Amino acid sequence: MYPWSKRTLFLGSLPEPVQVAYGAATLVVSLGGAIFFSAAKGSVRCHSFVIPAGLSVTIDARSEVVAICHLDVLGEDYLRISGCLRGASQGVGIELREEADFKAEFTALHSQPVSSDDACQRLDRLLDYAYANGDSTSSIDGRITQVVARIRQCFQENLPVGTLAEVAELSVPRLVQLFKLQTGVPIRRFRLWHRMYESVISIGRGENLTTAALDAGFSDLPHYSNYFCSMWGVPPSRLFGKGMQARIVLPSERDIP
Structure with missing residues (x-):
C-alpha cells in the first residue's frame, strides 16, 4: 500500500467479495482477468471501473490481483478521469480507454515495489496521460x-x-x-476517511492498531474497526494485524500533512 496525502494506492488480491463505501472516488483495475462489481441489482463484469465517493459497491475480484487507487478527495481526479471511460453502469464508470497502460504500470509496481516518491511520480504521469486523452474538465x-x-x-x-x-x-x-x-461525501465522512489515512501512516511507522486508532482521533479500537470495515469492507486486522503480509510504503515526510 502506498498512502499519499493526495491519493492512496493498494496493490494485492481480494480473496473474498467486499462491500465498500470509500471516502474518495476510487479507480479499480484488475491486473488479471475480469472482475465483478455490483452497486444495485445484478453484477457487472469488467476489467476496470471508477466508483464515486460514498457509493456502496460490492467488489468481487475472484482472487485476482487488483489495483485500488483512491483518487484526490476534492474530486478533481474523478471529474477528469470520467472523460477517460467507455461507459457506465449502476452509477459506476466502466472500462478505461487507456486500460492496458494502467494495467501494465500497476503490474510493474506490484511485481517490483519501488520507493514512495517513484511510485507517486509514475501514478502522476499515468493519470496525466489518461487525462490528456479524455474529454472532461474540472475545477476546485x-x-x-x-x-x-x-x-x-x-x-x-x-x-x-x-x-x-x-x-x-x-x-x-x-x-x-x-x-x-x-x-x-459529507464533512463527517471525509473527517473519518482522513483519520483512517492517518492511522495507516501510524501503522506504517510501526504502531499497533490500538495506538494507531487513538492517535488518529478514534475513541477506541472497536470504533475504529467498525468505521474501517464500513468503508473498506474488511476489518483493519485483516490487512494490518499480526502475521499479515501487507507492506505500507510510507511517503516522504514532506508529503505527510
Whole structure:
C-alpha cells in the first residue's frame, strides 16, 4: 500500500467479495482477468471501473490481483478521469480507454515495489496521460480546499461545522452543500476517511492498531474497526494485524500533512 496525502494506492488480491463505501472516488483495475462489481441489482463484469465517493459497491475480484487507487478527495481526479471511460453502469464508470497502460504500470509496481516518491511520480504521469486523452474538465472551489486543509490539520478534533464555515466564509447550510458537491461525501465522512489515512501512516511507522486508532482521533479500537470495515469492507486486522503480509510504503515526510 502506498498512502499519499493526495491519493492512496493498494496493490494485492481480494480473496473474498467486499462491500465498500470509500471516502474518495476510487479507480479499480484488475491486473488479471475480469472482475465483478455490483452497486444495485445484478453484477457487472469488467476489467476496470471508477466508483464515486460514498457509493456502496460490492467488489468481487475472484482472487485476482487488483489495483485500488483512491483518487484526490476534492474530486478533481474523478471529474477528469470520467472523460477517460467507455461507459457506465449502476452509477459506476466502466472500462478505461487507456486500460492496458494502467494495467501494465500497476503490474510493474506490484511485481517490483519501488520507493514512495517513484511510485507517486509514475501514478502522476499515468493519470496525466489518461487525462490528456479524455474529454472532461474540472475545477476546485478554493473555499472547500481551505476547509479540507483545516480538517487535515486538526484531524484529531471534531471541529464544529460552524467553525469550518467561518474558515470558508460561508453559511453552515451552504458549506454543507458545497462540500458534498465538491468531494462527494459529507464533512463527517471525509473527517473519518482522513483519520483512517492517518492511522495507516501510524501503522506504517510501526504502531499497533490500538495506538494507531487513538492517535488518529478514534475513541477506541472497536470504533475504529467498525468505521474501517464500513468503508473498506474488511476489518483493519485483516490487512494490518499480526502475521499479515501487507507492506505500507510510507511517503516522504514532506508529503505527510
